[in-house]
Amino acid sequence: MPKAKVLLVDDHAVVRMGVRALLEAEEDFEVVGEAGSGLEALEGVRRLSPDFVLMDITLPDMNGLEAMAKIKEAALGTRVVILTMHEDQDYFFRAIQAGADGYVAKGGGSENILAALRAVRENGVFLYPSLAKSLVAEYMQKGETSQEKSLSDRELEVLRLIGEGLGNKEIASRLGISVATAQTYRTRIMEKLGLHTVAELIRYAIRKGIIRP
Structure with a gap:
């Protein structure tokens, strides 16, 4: 199976760096780009055609939910997994209704990020277990x-x-x-x-x- 191409979207470079290191240590993922805002994410999806976008909700210029909705509207087949500090149900429901394929809490550990991407690749959706x-x-x-x-x-x-x-x-x-x-x-x-x-x-x-x- 070819490596899944991932675009990382977070306004904190240190977070992107950590997630990139995590994914690049695995054999089934390839980080093809990074973005620090919602608009950069949209441009990255159009330019790089990633299999996955791993995206935070809180972003400058356009929040992650708005960016995700536009990605889904474009019908490019890109799957979006939300990686966020927000663990309350309000954000979760808004993400699901906007079309999220997965929802992972940043505090849930790196294994949940990998599990989310792999579960979405296999079964179509992932929610953090709790x-x-x-x-x-x-x-x-x-x-x-x-x-x-x-x-x-x-x-x-x-x-x-x-x-x-x-x-x-x-x-x-x-x-x-x-x-x-x-x-x-x-x-x-x-x-x-x-x-x-x-x-x-x-x-x-x-x-x-x-x-x-």
């Missing part, structure tokens, strides 16, 4: 519609693990099943709920009032 777990727990407690009631006990268990931020390999290991079976459960859950990604699951929960933004 937040994902609490959101899915709220979703599971609602359990009132016929779609939600149609999930089997095993599917509910898989859904909880997805909420903890686990990918298919980790779910398979935890439950003692094959990776293919874990993927089958994931697909079946989303089909029963009429959804395709964890991000859509969260948007659904917001619309239904299961989670309040």
Whole structure:
């Protein structure tokens, strides 16, 4: 598999330097550029066509959420992972509604940054585990519609693990099943709920009032 191209966006050079060192030590990522503002991020996406933009929310001239919305509007296929100091749900919901593919807290450790990029590359979305777990727990407690009631006990268990931020390999290991079976459960859950990604699951929960933004 070719290296994933990453554009780093943060207004603090020391943060960009640290994240660059982290990614360049891995075999599956290549940092193709850096930006210190929202406008620089947009120019970098157009010029470099990265696979990922790893971006802070608080930026000069245009915040990360506005920049992300414009990146998504351009439909270039670039995935955006938010890396931020903001851990409150308000920023998270705004990011998801703007189209974020992942949301990682800066205080969560470097392993979460790598996990986020790899999870997004494989499964389409990543939320830092503590937040994902609490959101899915709220979703599971609602359990009132016929779609939600149609999930089997095993599917509910898989859904909880997805909420903890686990990918298919980790779910398979935890439950003692094959990776293919874990993927089958994931697909079946989303089909029963009429959804395709964890991000859509969260948007659904917001619309239904299961989670309040």
